[in-house]
Structure formats: C-alpha cells, structure tokens
Amino acid sequence: MPEIRSIVREQVVHTSPDAPLTDVAQLMDDEQVGSVVVVEDDRPQGIVTDRDITISAVARGEDPEAKTAADVMSEDLVTVEADSGIFDVLRTMEESNVRRIPATDSDGTLAGIVTFDDFVVLLGREFKLLSDVVEAKIPPYEHA
Template identity: 35%
Template sequence: MTTISEVMTKGVQVIPPDASLQRAAQLMDELNVGALPVCDGKSLVGMITDRDITVRATAAGLEPATHSVKEVMTETTRWCTEDQTTDEVMKQMGDVQIRRLPVLNDRHEVVGIVSLGDLALRQSGHTDELLRDVSWPSEPERPDANAAAHFTG
C-alpha cells in the first residue's frame, strides 16, 4: 500500500494568521498555488485559499493590505497524516469534497500537502472516482451521501 508520504508535496510554505491578505495572495502567486496552510508557530490553525480571498474578503470589501489571513481563513481544517494510505485519504477527500489536505507528522506539524493532482499523477486507480466525488455539486444529491464517513482529522 502506498502512503501519503510517498505522494505528497513536501516543503510546503505556510503563512501565519496575522499576515495580511495581500501577503497571502503574493505568496500564492510566487509559489503558483491556490492554498496555504495557516500555522501559529508549528501548529496548524487553518487554511486560506485564493477563493477565500476572493469570495470572503473581496466580496465583503476588505482591504487586502490592512486585513489579516485569520479574518477569512477556514478554521475547521481537514488534514491527514503522512503514514495514512492513499486509499484512506482519497476516501476522505471524496467524502467531504475537498481537493487538497495538509499533511501532519506525529507531532502534528505540517510536513506537506496532498492534492487531487498529486494523487492523480502518482496513484493508479480510483482517481476518476475521487474526481467525481470531489466535483459532485451538492451533498444531498450525491449517490453515496448516506454512506459518507466524515473524518475529524
């Protein structure tokens, strides 16, 4: 079985919650990514995405230079561990319809990120099923919604 540590992107850049939205957007642009784990020291406290900045901040008229990441980040962040299998993580991503997960080590420090793309490129089989599950329009309409297992990790 393949573990997440074998397919994840390592050396992920994180951002502190008190950083400006402008800095988060600049960092995403520099790194060519759409999401950043938000860490207070070494502890994961949330995620911020380009969509958070656009939908939550810009739509609300927040000035990117004067408002912080913590104001629009997603606090209830799903995550996985580096020793979980790719099958477990693909199921988790499909069940909760997310495209990327921070990867934590046994000390709960961010050591990487795994995306739908990482799994599609490096994991054979079931990625078409994962893409369908992640992309399904809404939870009540999903054919397997009642069987979905929700992880707190």
C-alpha cells in the same frame, strides 16, 4: 496499501495567522499556488485559498489590506497523518469535500500537503504502467 507520504509535497507554502491578506495573495502569486497553509508553532491551523481571498474580501468589498490570513482561513481544517494510506486520504478528502489536505507527523507538526492534482498525476502514472504491460502482450497497432 501505499502511504500518502509517497506523494506528499514536503515543501509547503505557509504563512502565519497574522499575515496581511495582501501578503498571502502575493505569496500565492510568487509561489504559483492556489492555497497557503496557516501555521502556528509548526502546526497547521487553517488554509487560505485563492477562492477564500476572492469571496471573503474582494467580492464583499472588504479591504484586503485590513484583513489577515486568520480572518479568511478555513478554520475547520482537515488534516491526515503522513503515514495514512492513500485510499484513506482520498476517502477523507471526499467526505470533507476538500481538494487539498495538509499531512502531519504523529506529533501534529506539518509534514507536507497533498492535493487532488497529486492524485491525478499518480493515477496517470499508474495507468501508463498498466498500458505498458498490456501493450507488451498484444500485437502493435497498425495505422492506415
């Protein structure tokens, strides 16, 4: 079974736990991402999503300049090892109800991140390969 390492994004947008929430939001905007991994000593501690910022700060009338990444991050962070199988990671994501999951090396340091979108792209590529095989064995479609 292929390992998650084959699709993991090694360039992870990350921040420290004490980063002001406004800086985290600006980082998301600058990097065009919907989440930032909170890292301390090269180990993932949590994740902040654009939804976390919206719900935990803005919707509740809190001052986002007075909050930090640690204040709103998901503390029950689910991670997988970068050598995990793709289906195991999908199962973990489904069971944990998450759309993005940091991958770690065997020593627990951040190795990358994989998202639901990455799996959609992978599946699309696999379907394309399958359709190429099928189309090679059937007569061409004729359009009227």
